[in-house]
């Protein structure tokens with residue numbers, strides 16, 4: 337069973353690729369290595385160093401491989417960078433994805449999974465887990481670019497023989513259980529990776545952006561999902577689509593939130609290292625509470641989370657960070 341993955345040299349794509357190979361799928365990866373790395377690629381995957389915007393080459397490749405499902409991870413992923421350089425995000429995440437979708441339609445791809453994000457929701461003023469049909473008001477060009485793509489996918493699905501699952505990831509964290517892949521972004525932008533870098537001595541301290549939110553300890557609350565559970569959701573998504581499941585948009589999170597302070601304290605506890613934290617002003621575009629309502633995801637895919645534990649997420653992130661530091 338052939339699957340084509342875009343962005344498979346990145347954090348999430350490489351983890352999903354490993355799981356699919358473990359499960360016996362034939363995995364083909366398209367990546368331009370703009371942020372991805374050869375070091376994360378599973379040895380058994382077939383690699384094509386290509387940009388998703390190369391319409392003719394990609395169409396030809398898709399026709400040749402004839403994948404049963406395409407999983408589209410490739411894109412630019414940093415909220416803060418998108419505030420500084422919005423055109424980069426509209427170009428890479430929209431223009432190039434439109435070209436990629438054209439290639440998929442021309443090559444008769446029928447099943448498609450797309451990586452969207454909780455950033456499509458923007459601010460949530462009520463402290464309750466967010467449902468898929470909640471009001472959407474992205475606060476960054478990154479979030480807007482993903483929401484536009486979601487609409488585009490919906491329109492394409494209604495016009496062609498083309499089914500889609502749109503996964504809205506909340507905060508993805510942790511590393512592959514066998515430590516084959518994990519986050520390598522340098523400089524890191526994710527809270528847990530930054531805290532683990534401090535614990536490993538790669539940085540001196542960590543900043544907390546705002547401690548005056550109306551949360552129980554004043555810091556922002558997020559829903560952290562282990563990369564291994566997220567990877568399994570893609571496996572279930574493939575099975576769902578191939579068994580005749582209809583197009584859907586699904587939140588991917590645990591429905592449980594942890595504050596920035598809780599996460600930092602847990603990293604200190606697990607690593608056994610105390611380190612400095614500094615309070616800085618709030619950042620633009622940081623919602624105070626982003627937690628998923630995951631009922632639809634559980635019901636649609638029959639998902640049972642296996643790694644739903646902040647301790648486990650941080651233990652695996654810390655082990656991965658230690659592994660990176662031994663090179």
Ligand SMILES: NC(=O)c1ccc[n+]([C@@H]2O[C@H](COP(=O)([O-])OP(=O)(O)OC[C@H]3O[C@@H](n4cnc5c(N)ncnc54)[C@H](O)[C@@H]3O)[C@@H](O)[C@H]2O)c1
Nearest residue numbers: 343345346347348368369370371372387388410411451508
């Ligand atoms: N990491 C998270 O917490 C998170 C949360 C929500 C959504 N997402 C989404 O998940 C997907 C994967 O994120 P990630 O954290 O693995 O990011 P990443 O930067 O590690 O991976 C992205 C991959 O896409 C490749 N790529 C980028 N533009 C490309 C192009 N034009 N052509 C070919 N390859 C291209 C990069 O080289 C990289 O390998 C993204 O779409 C992101 O928006 C991630």
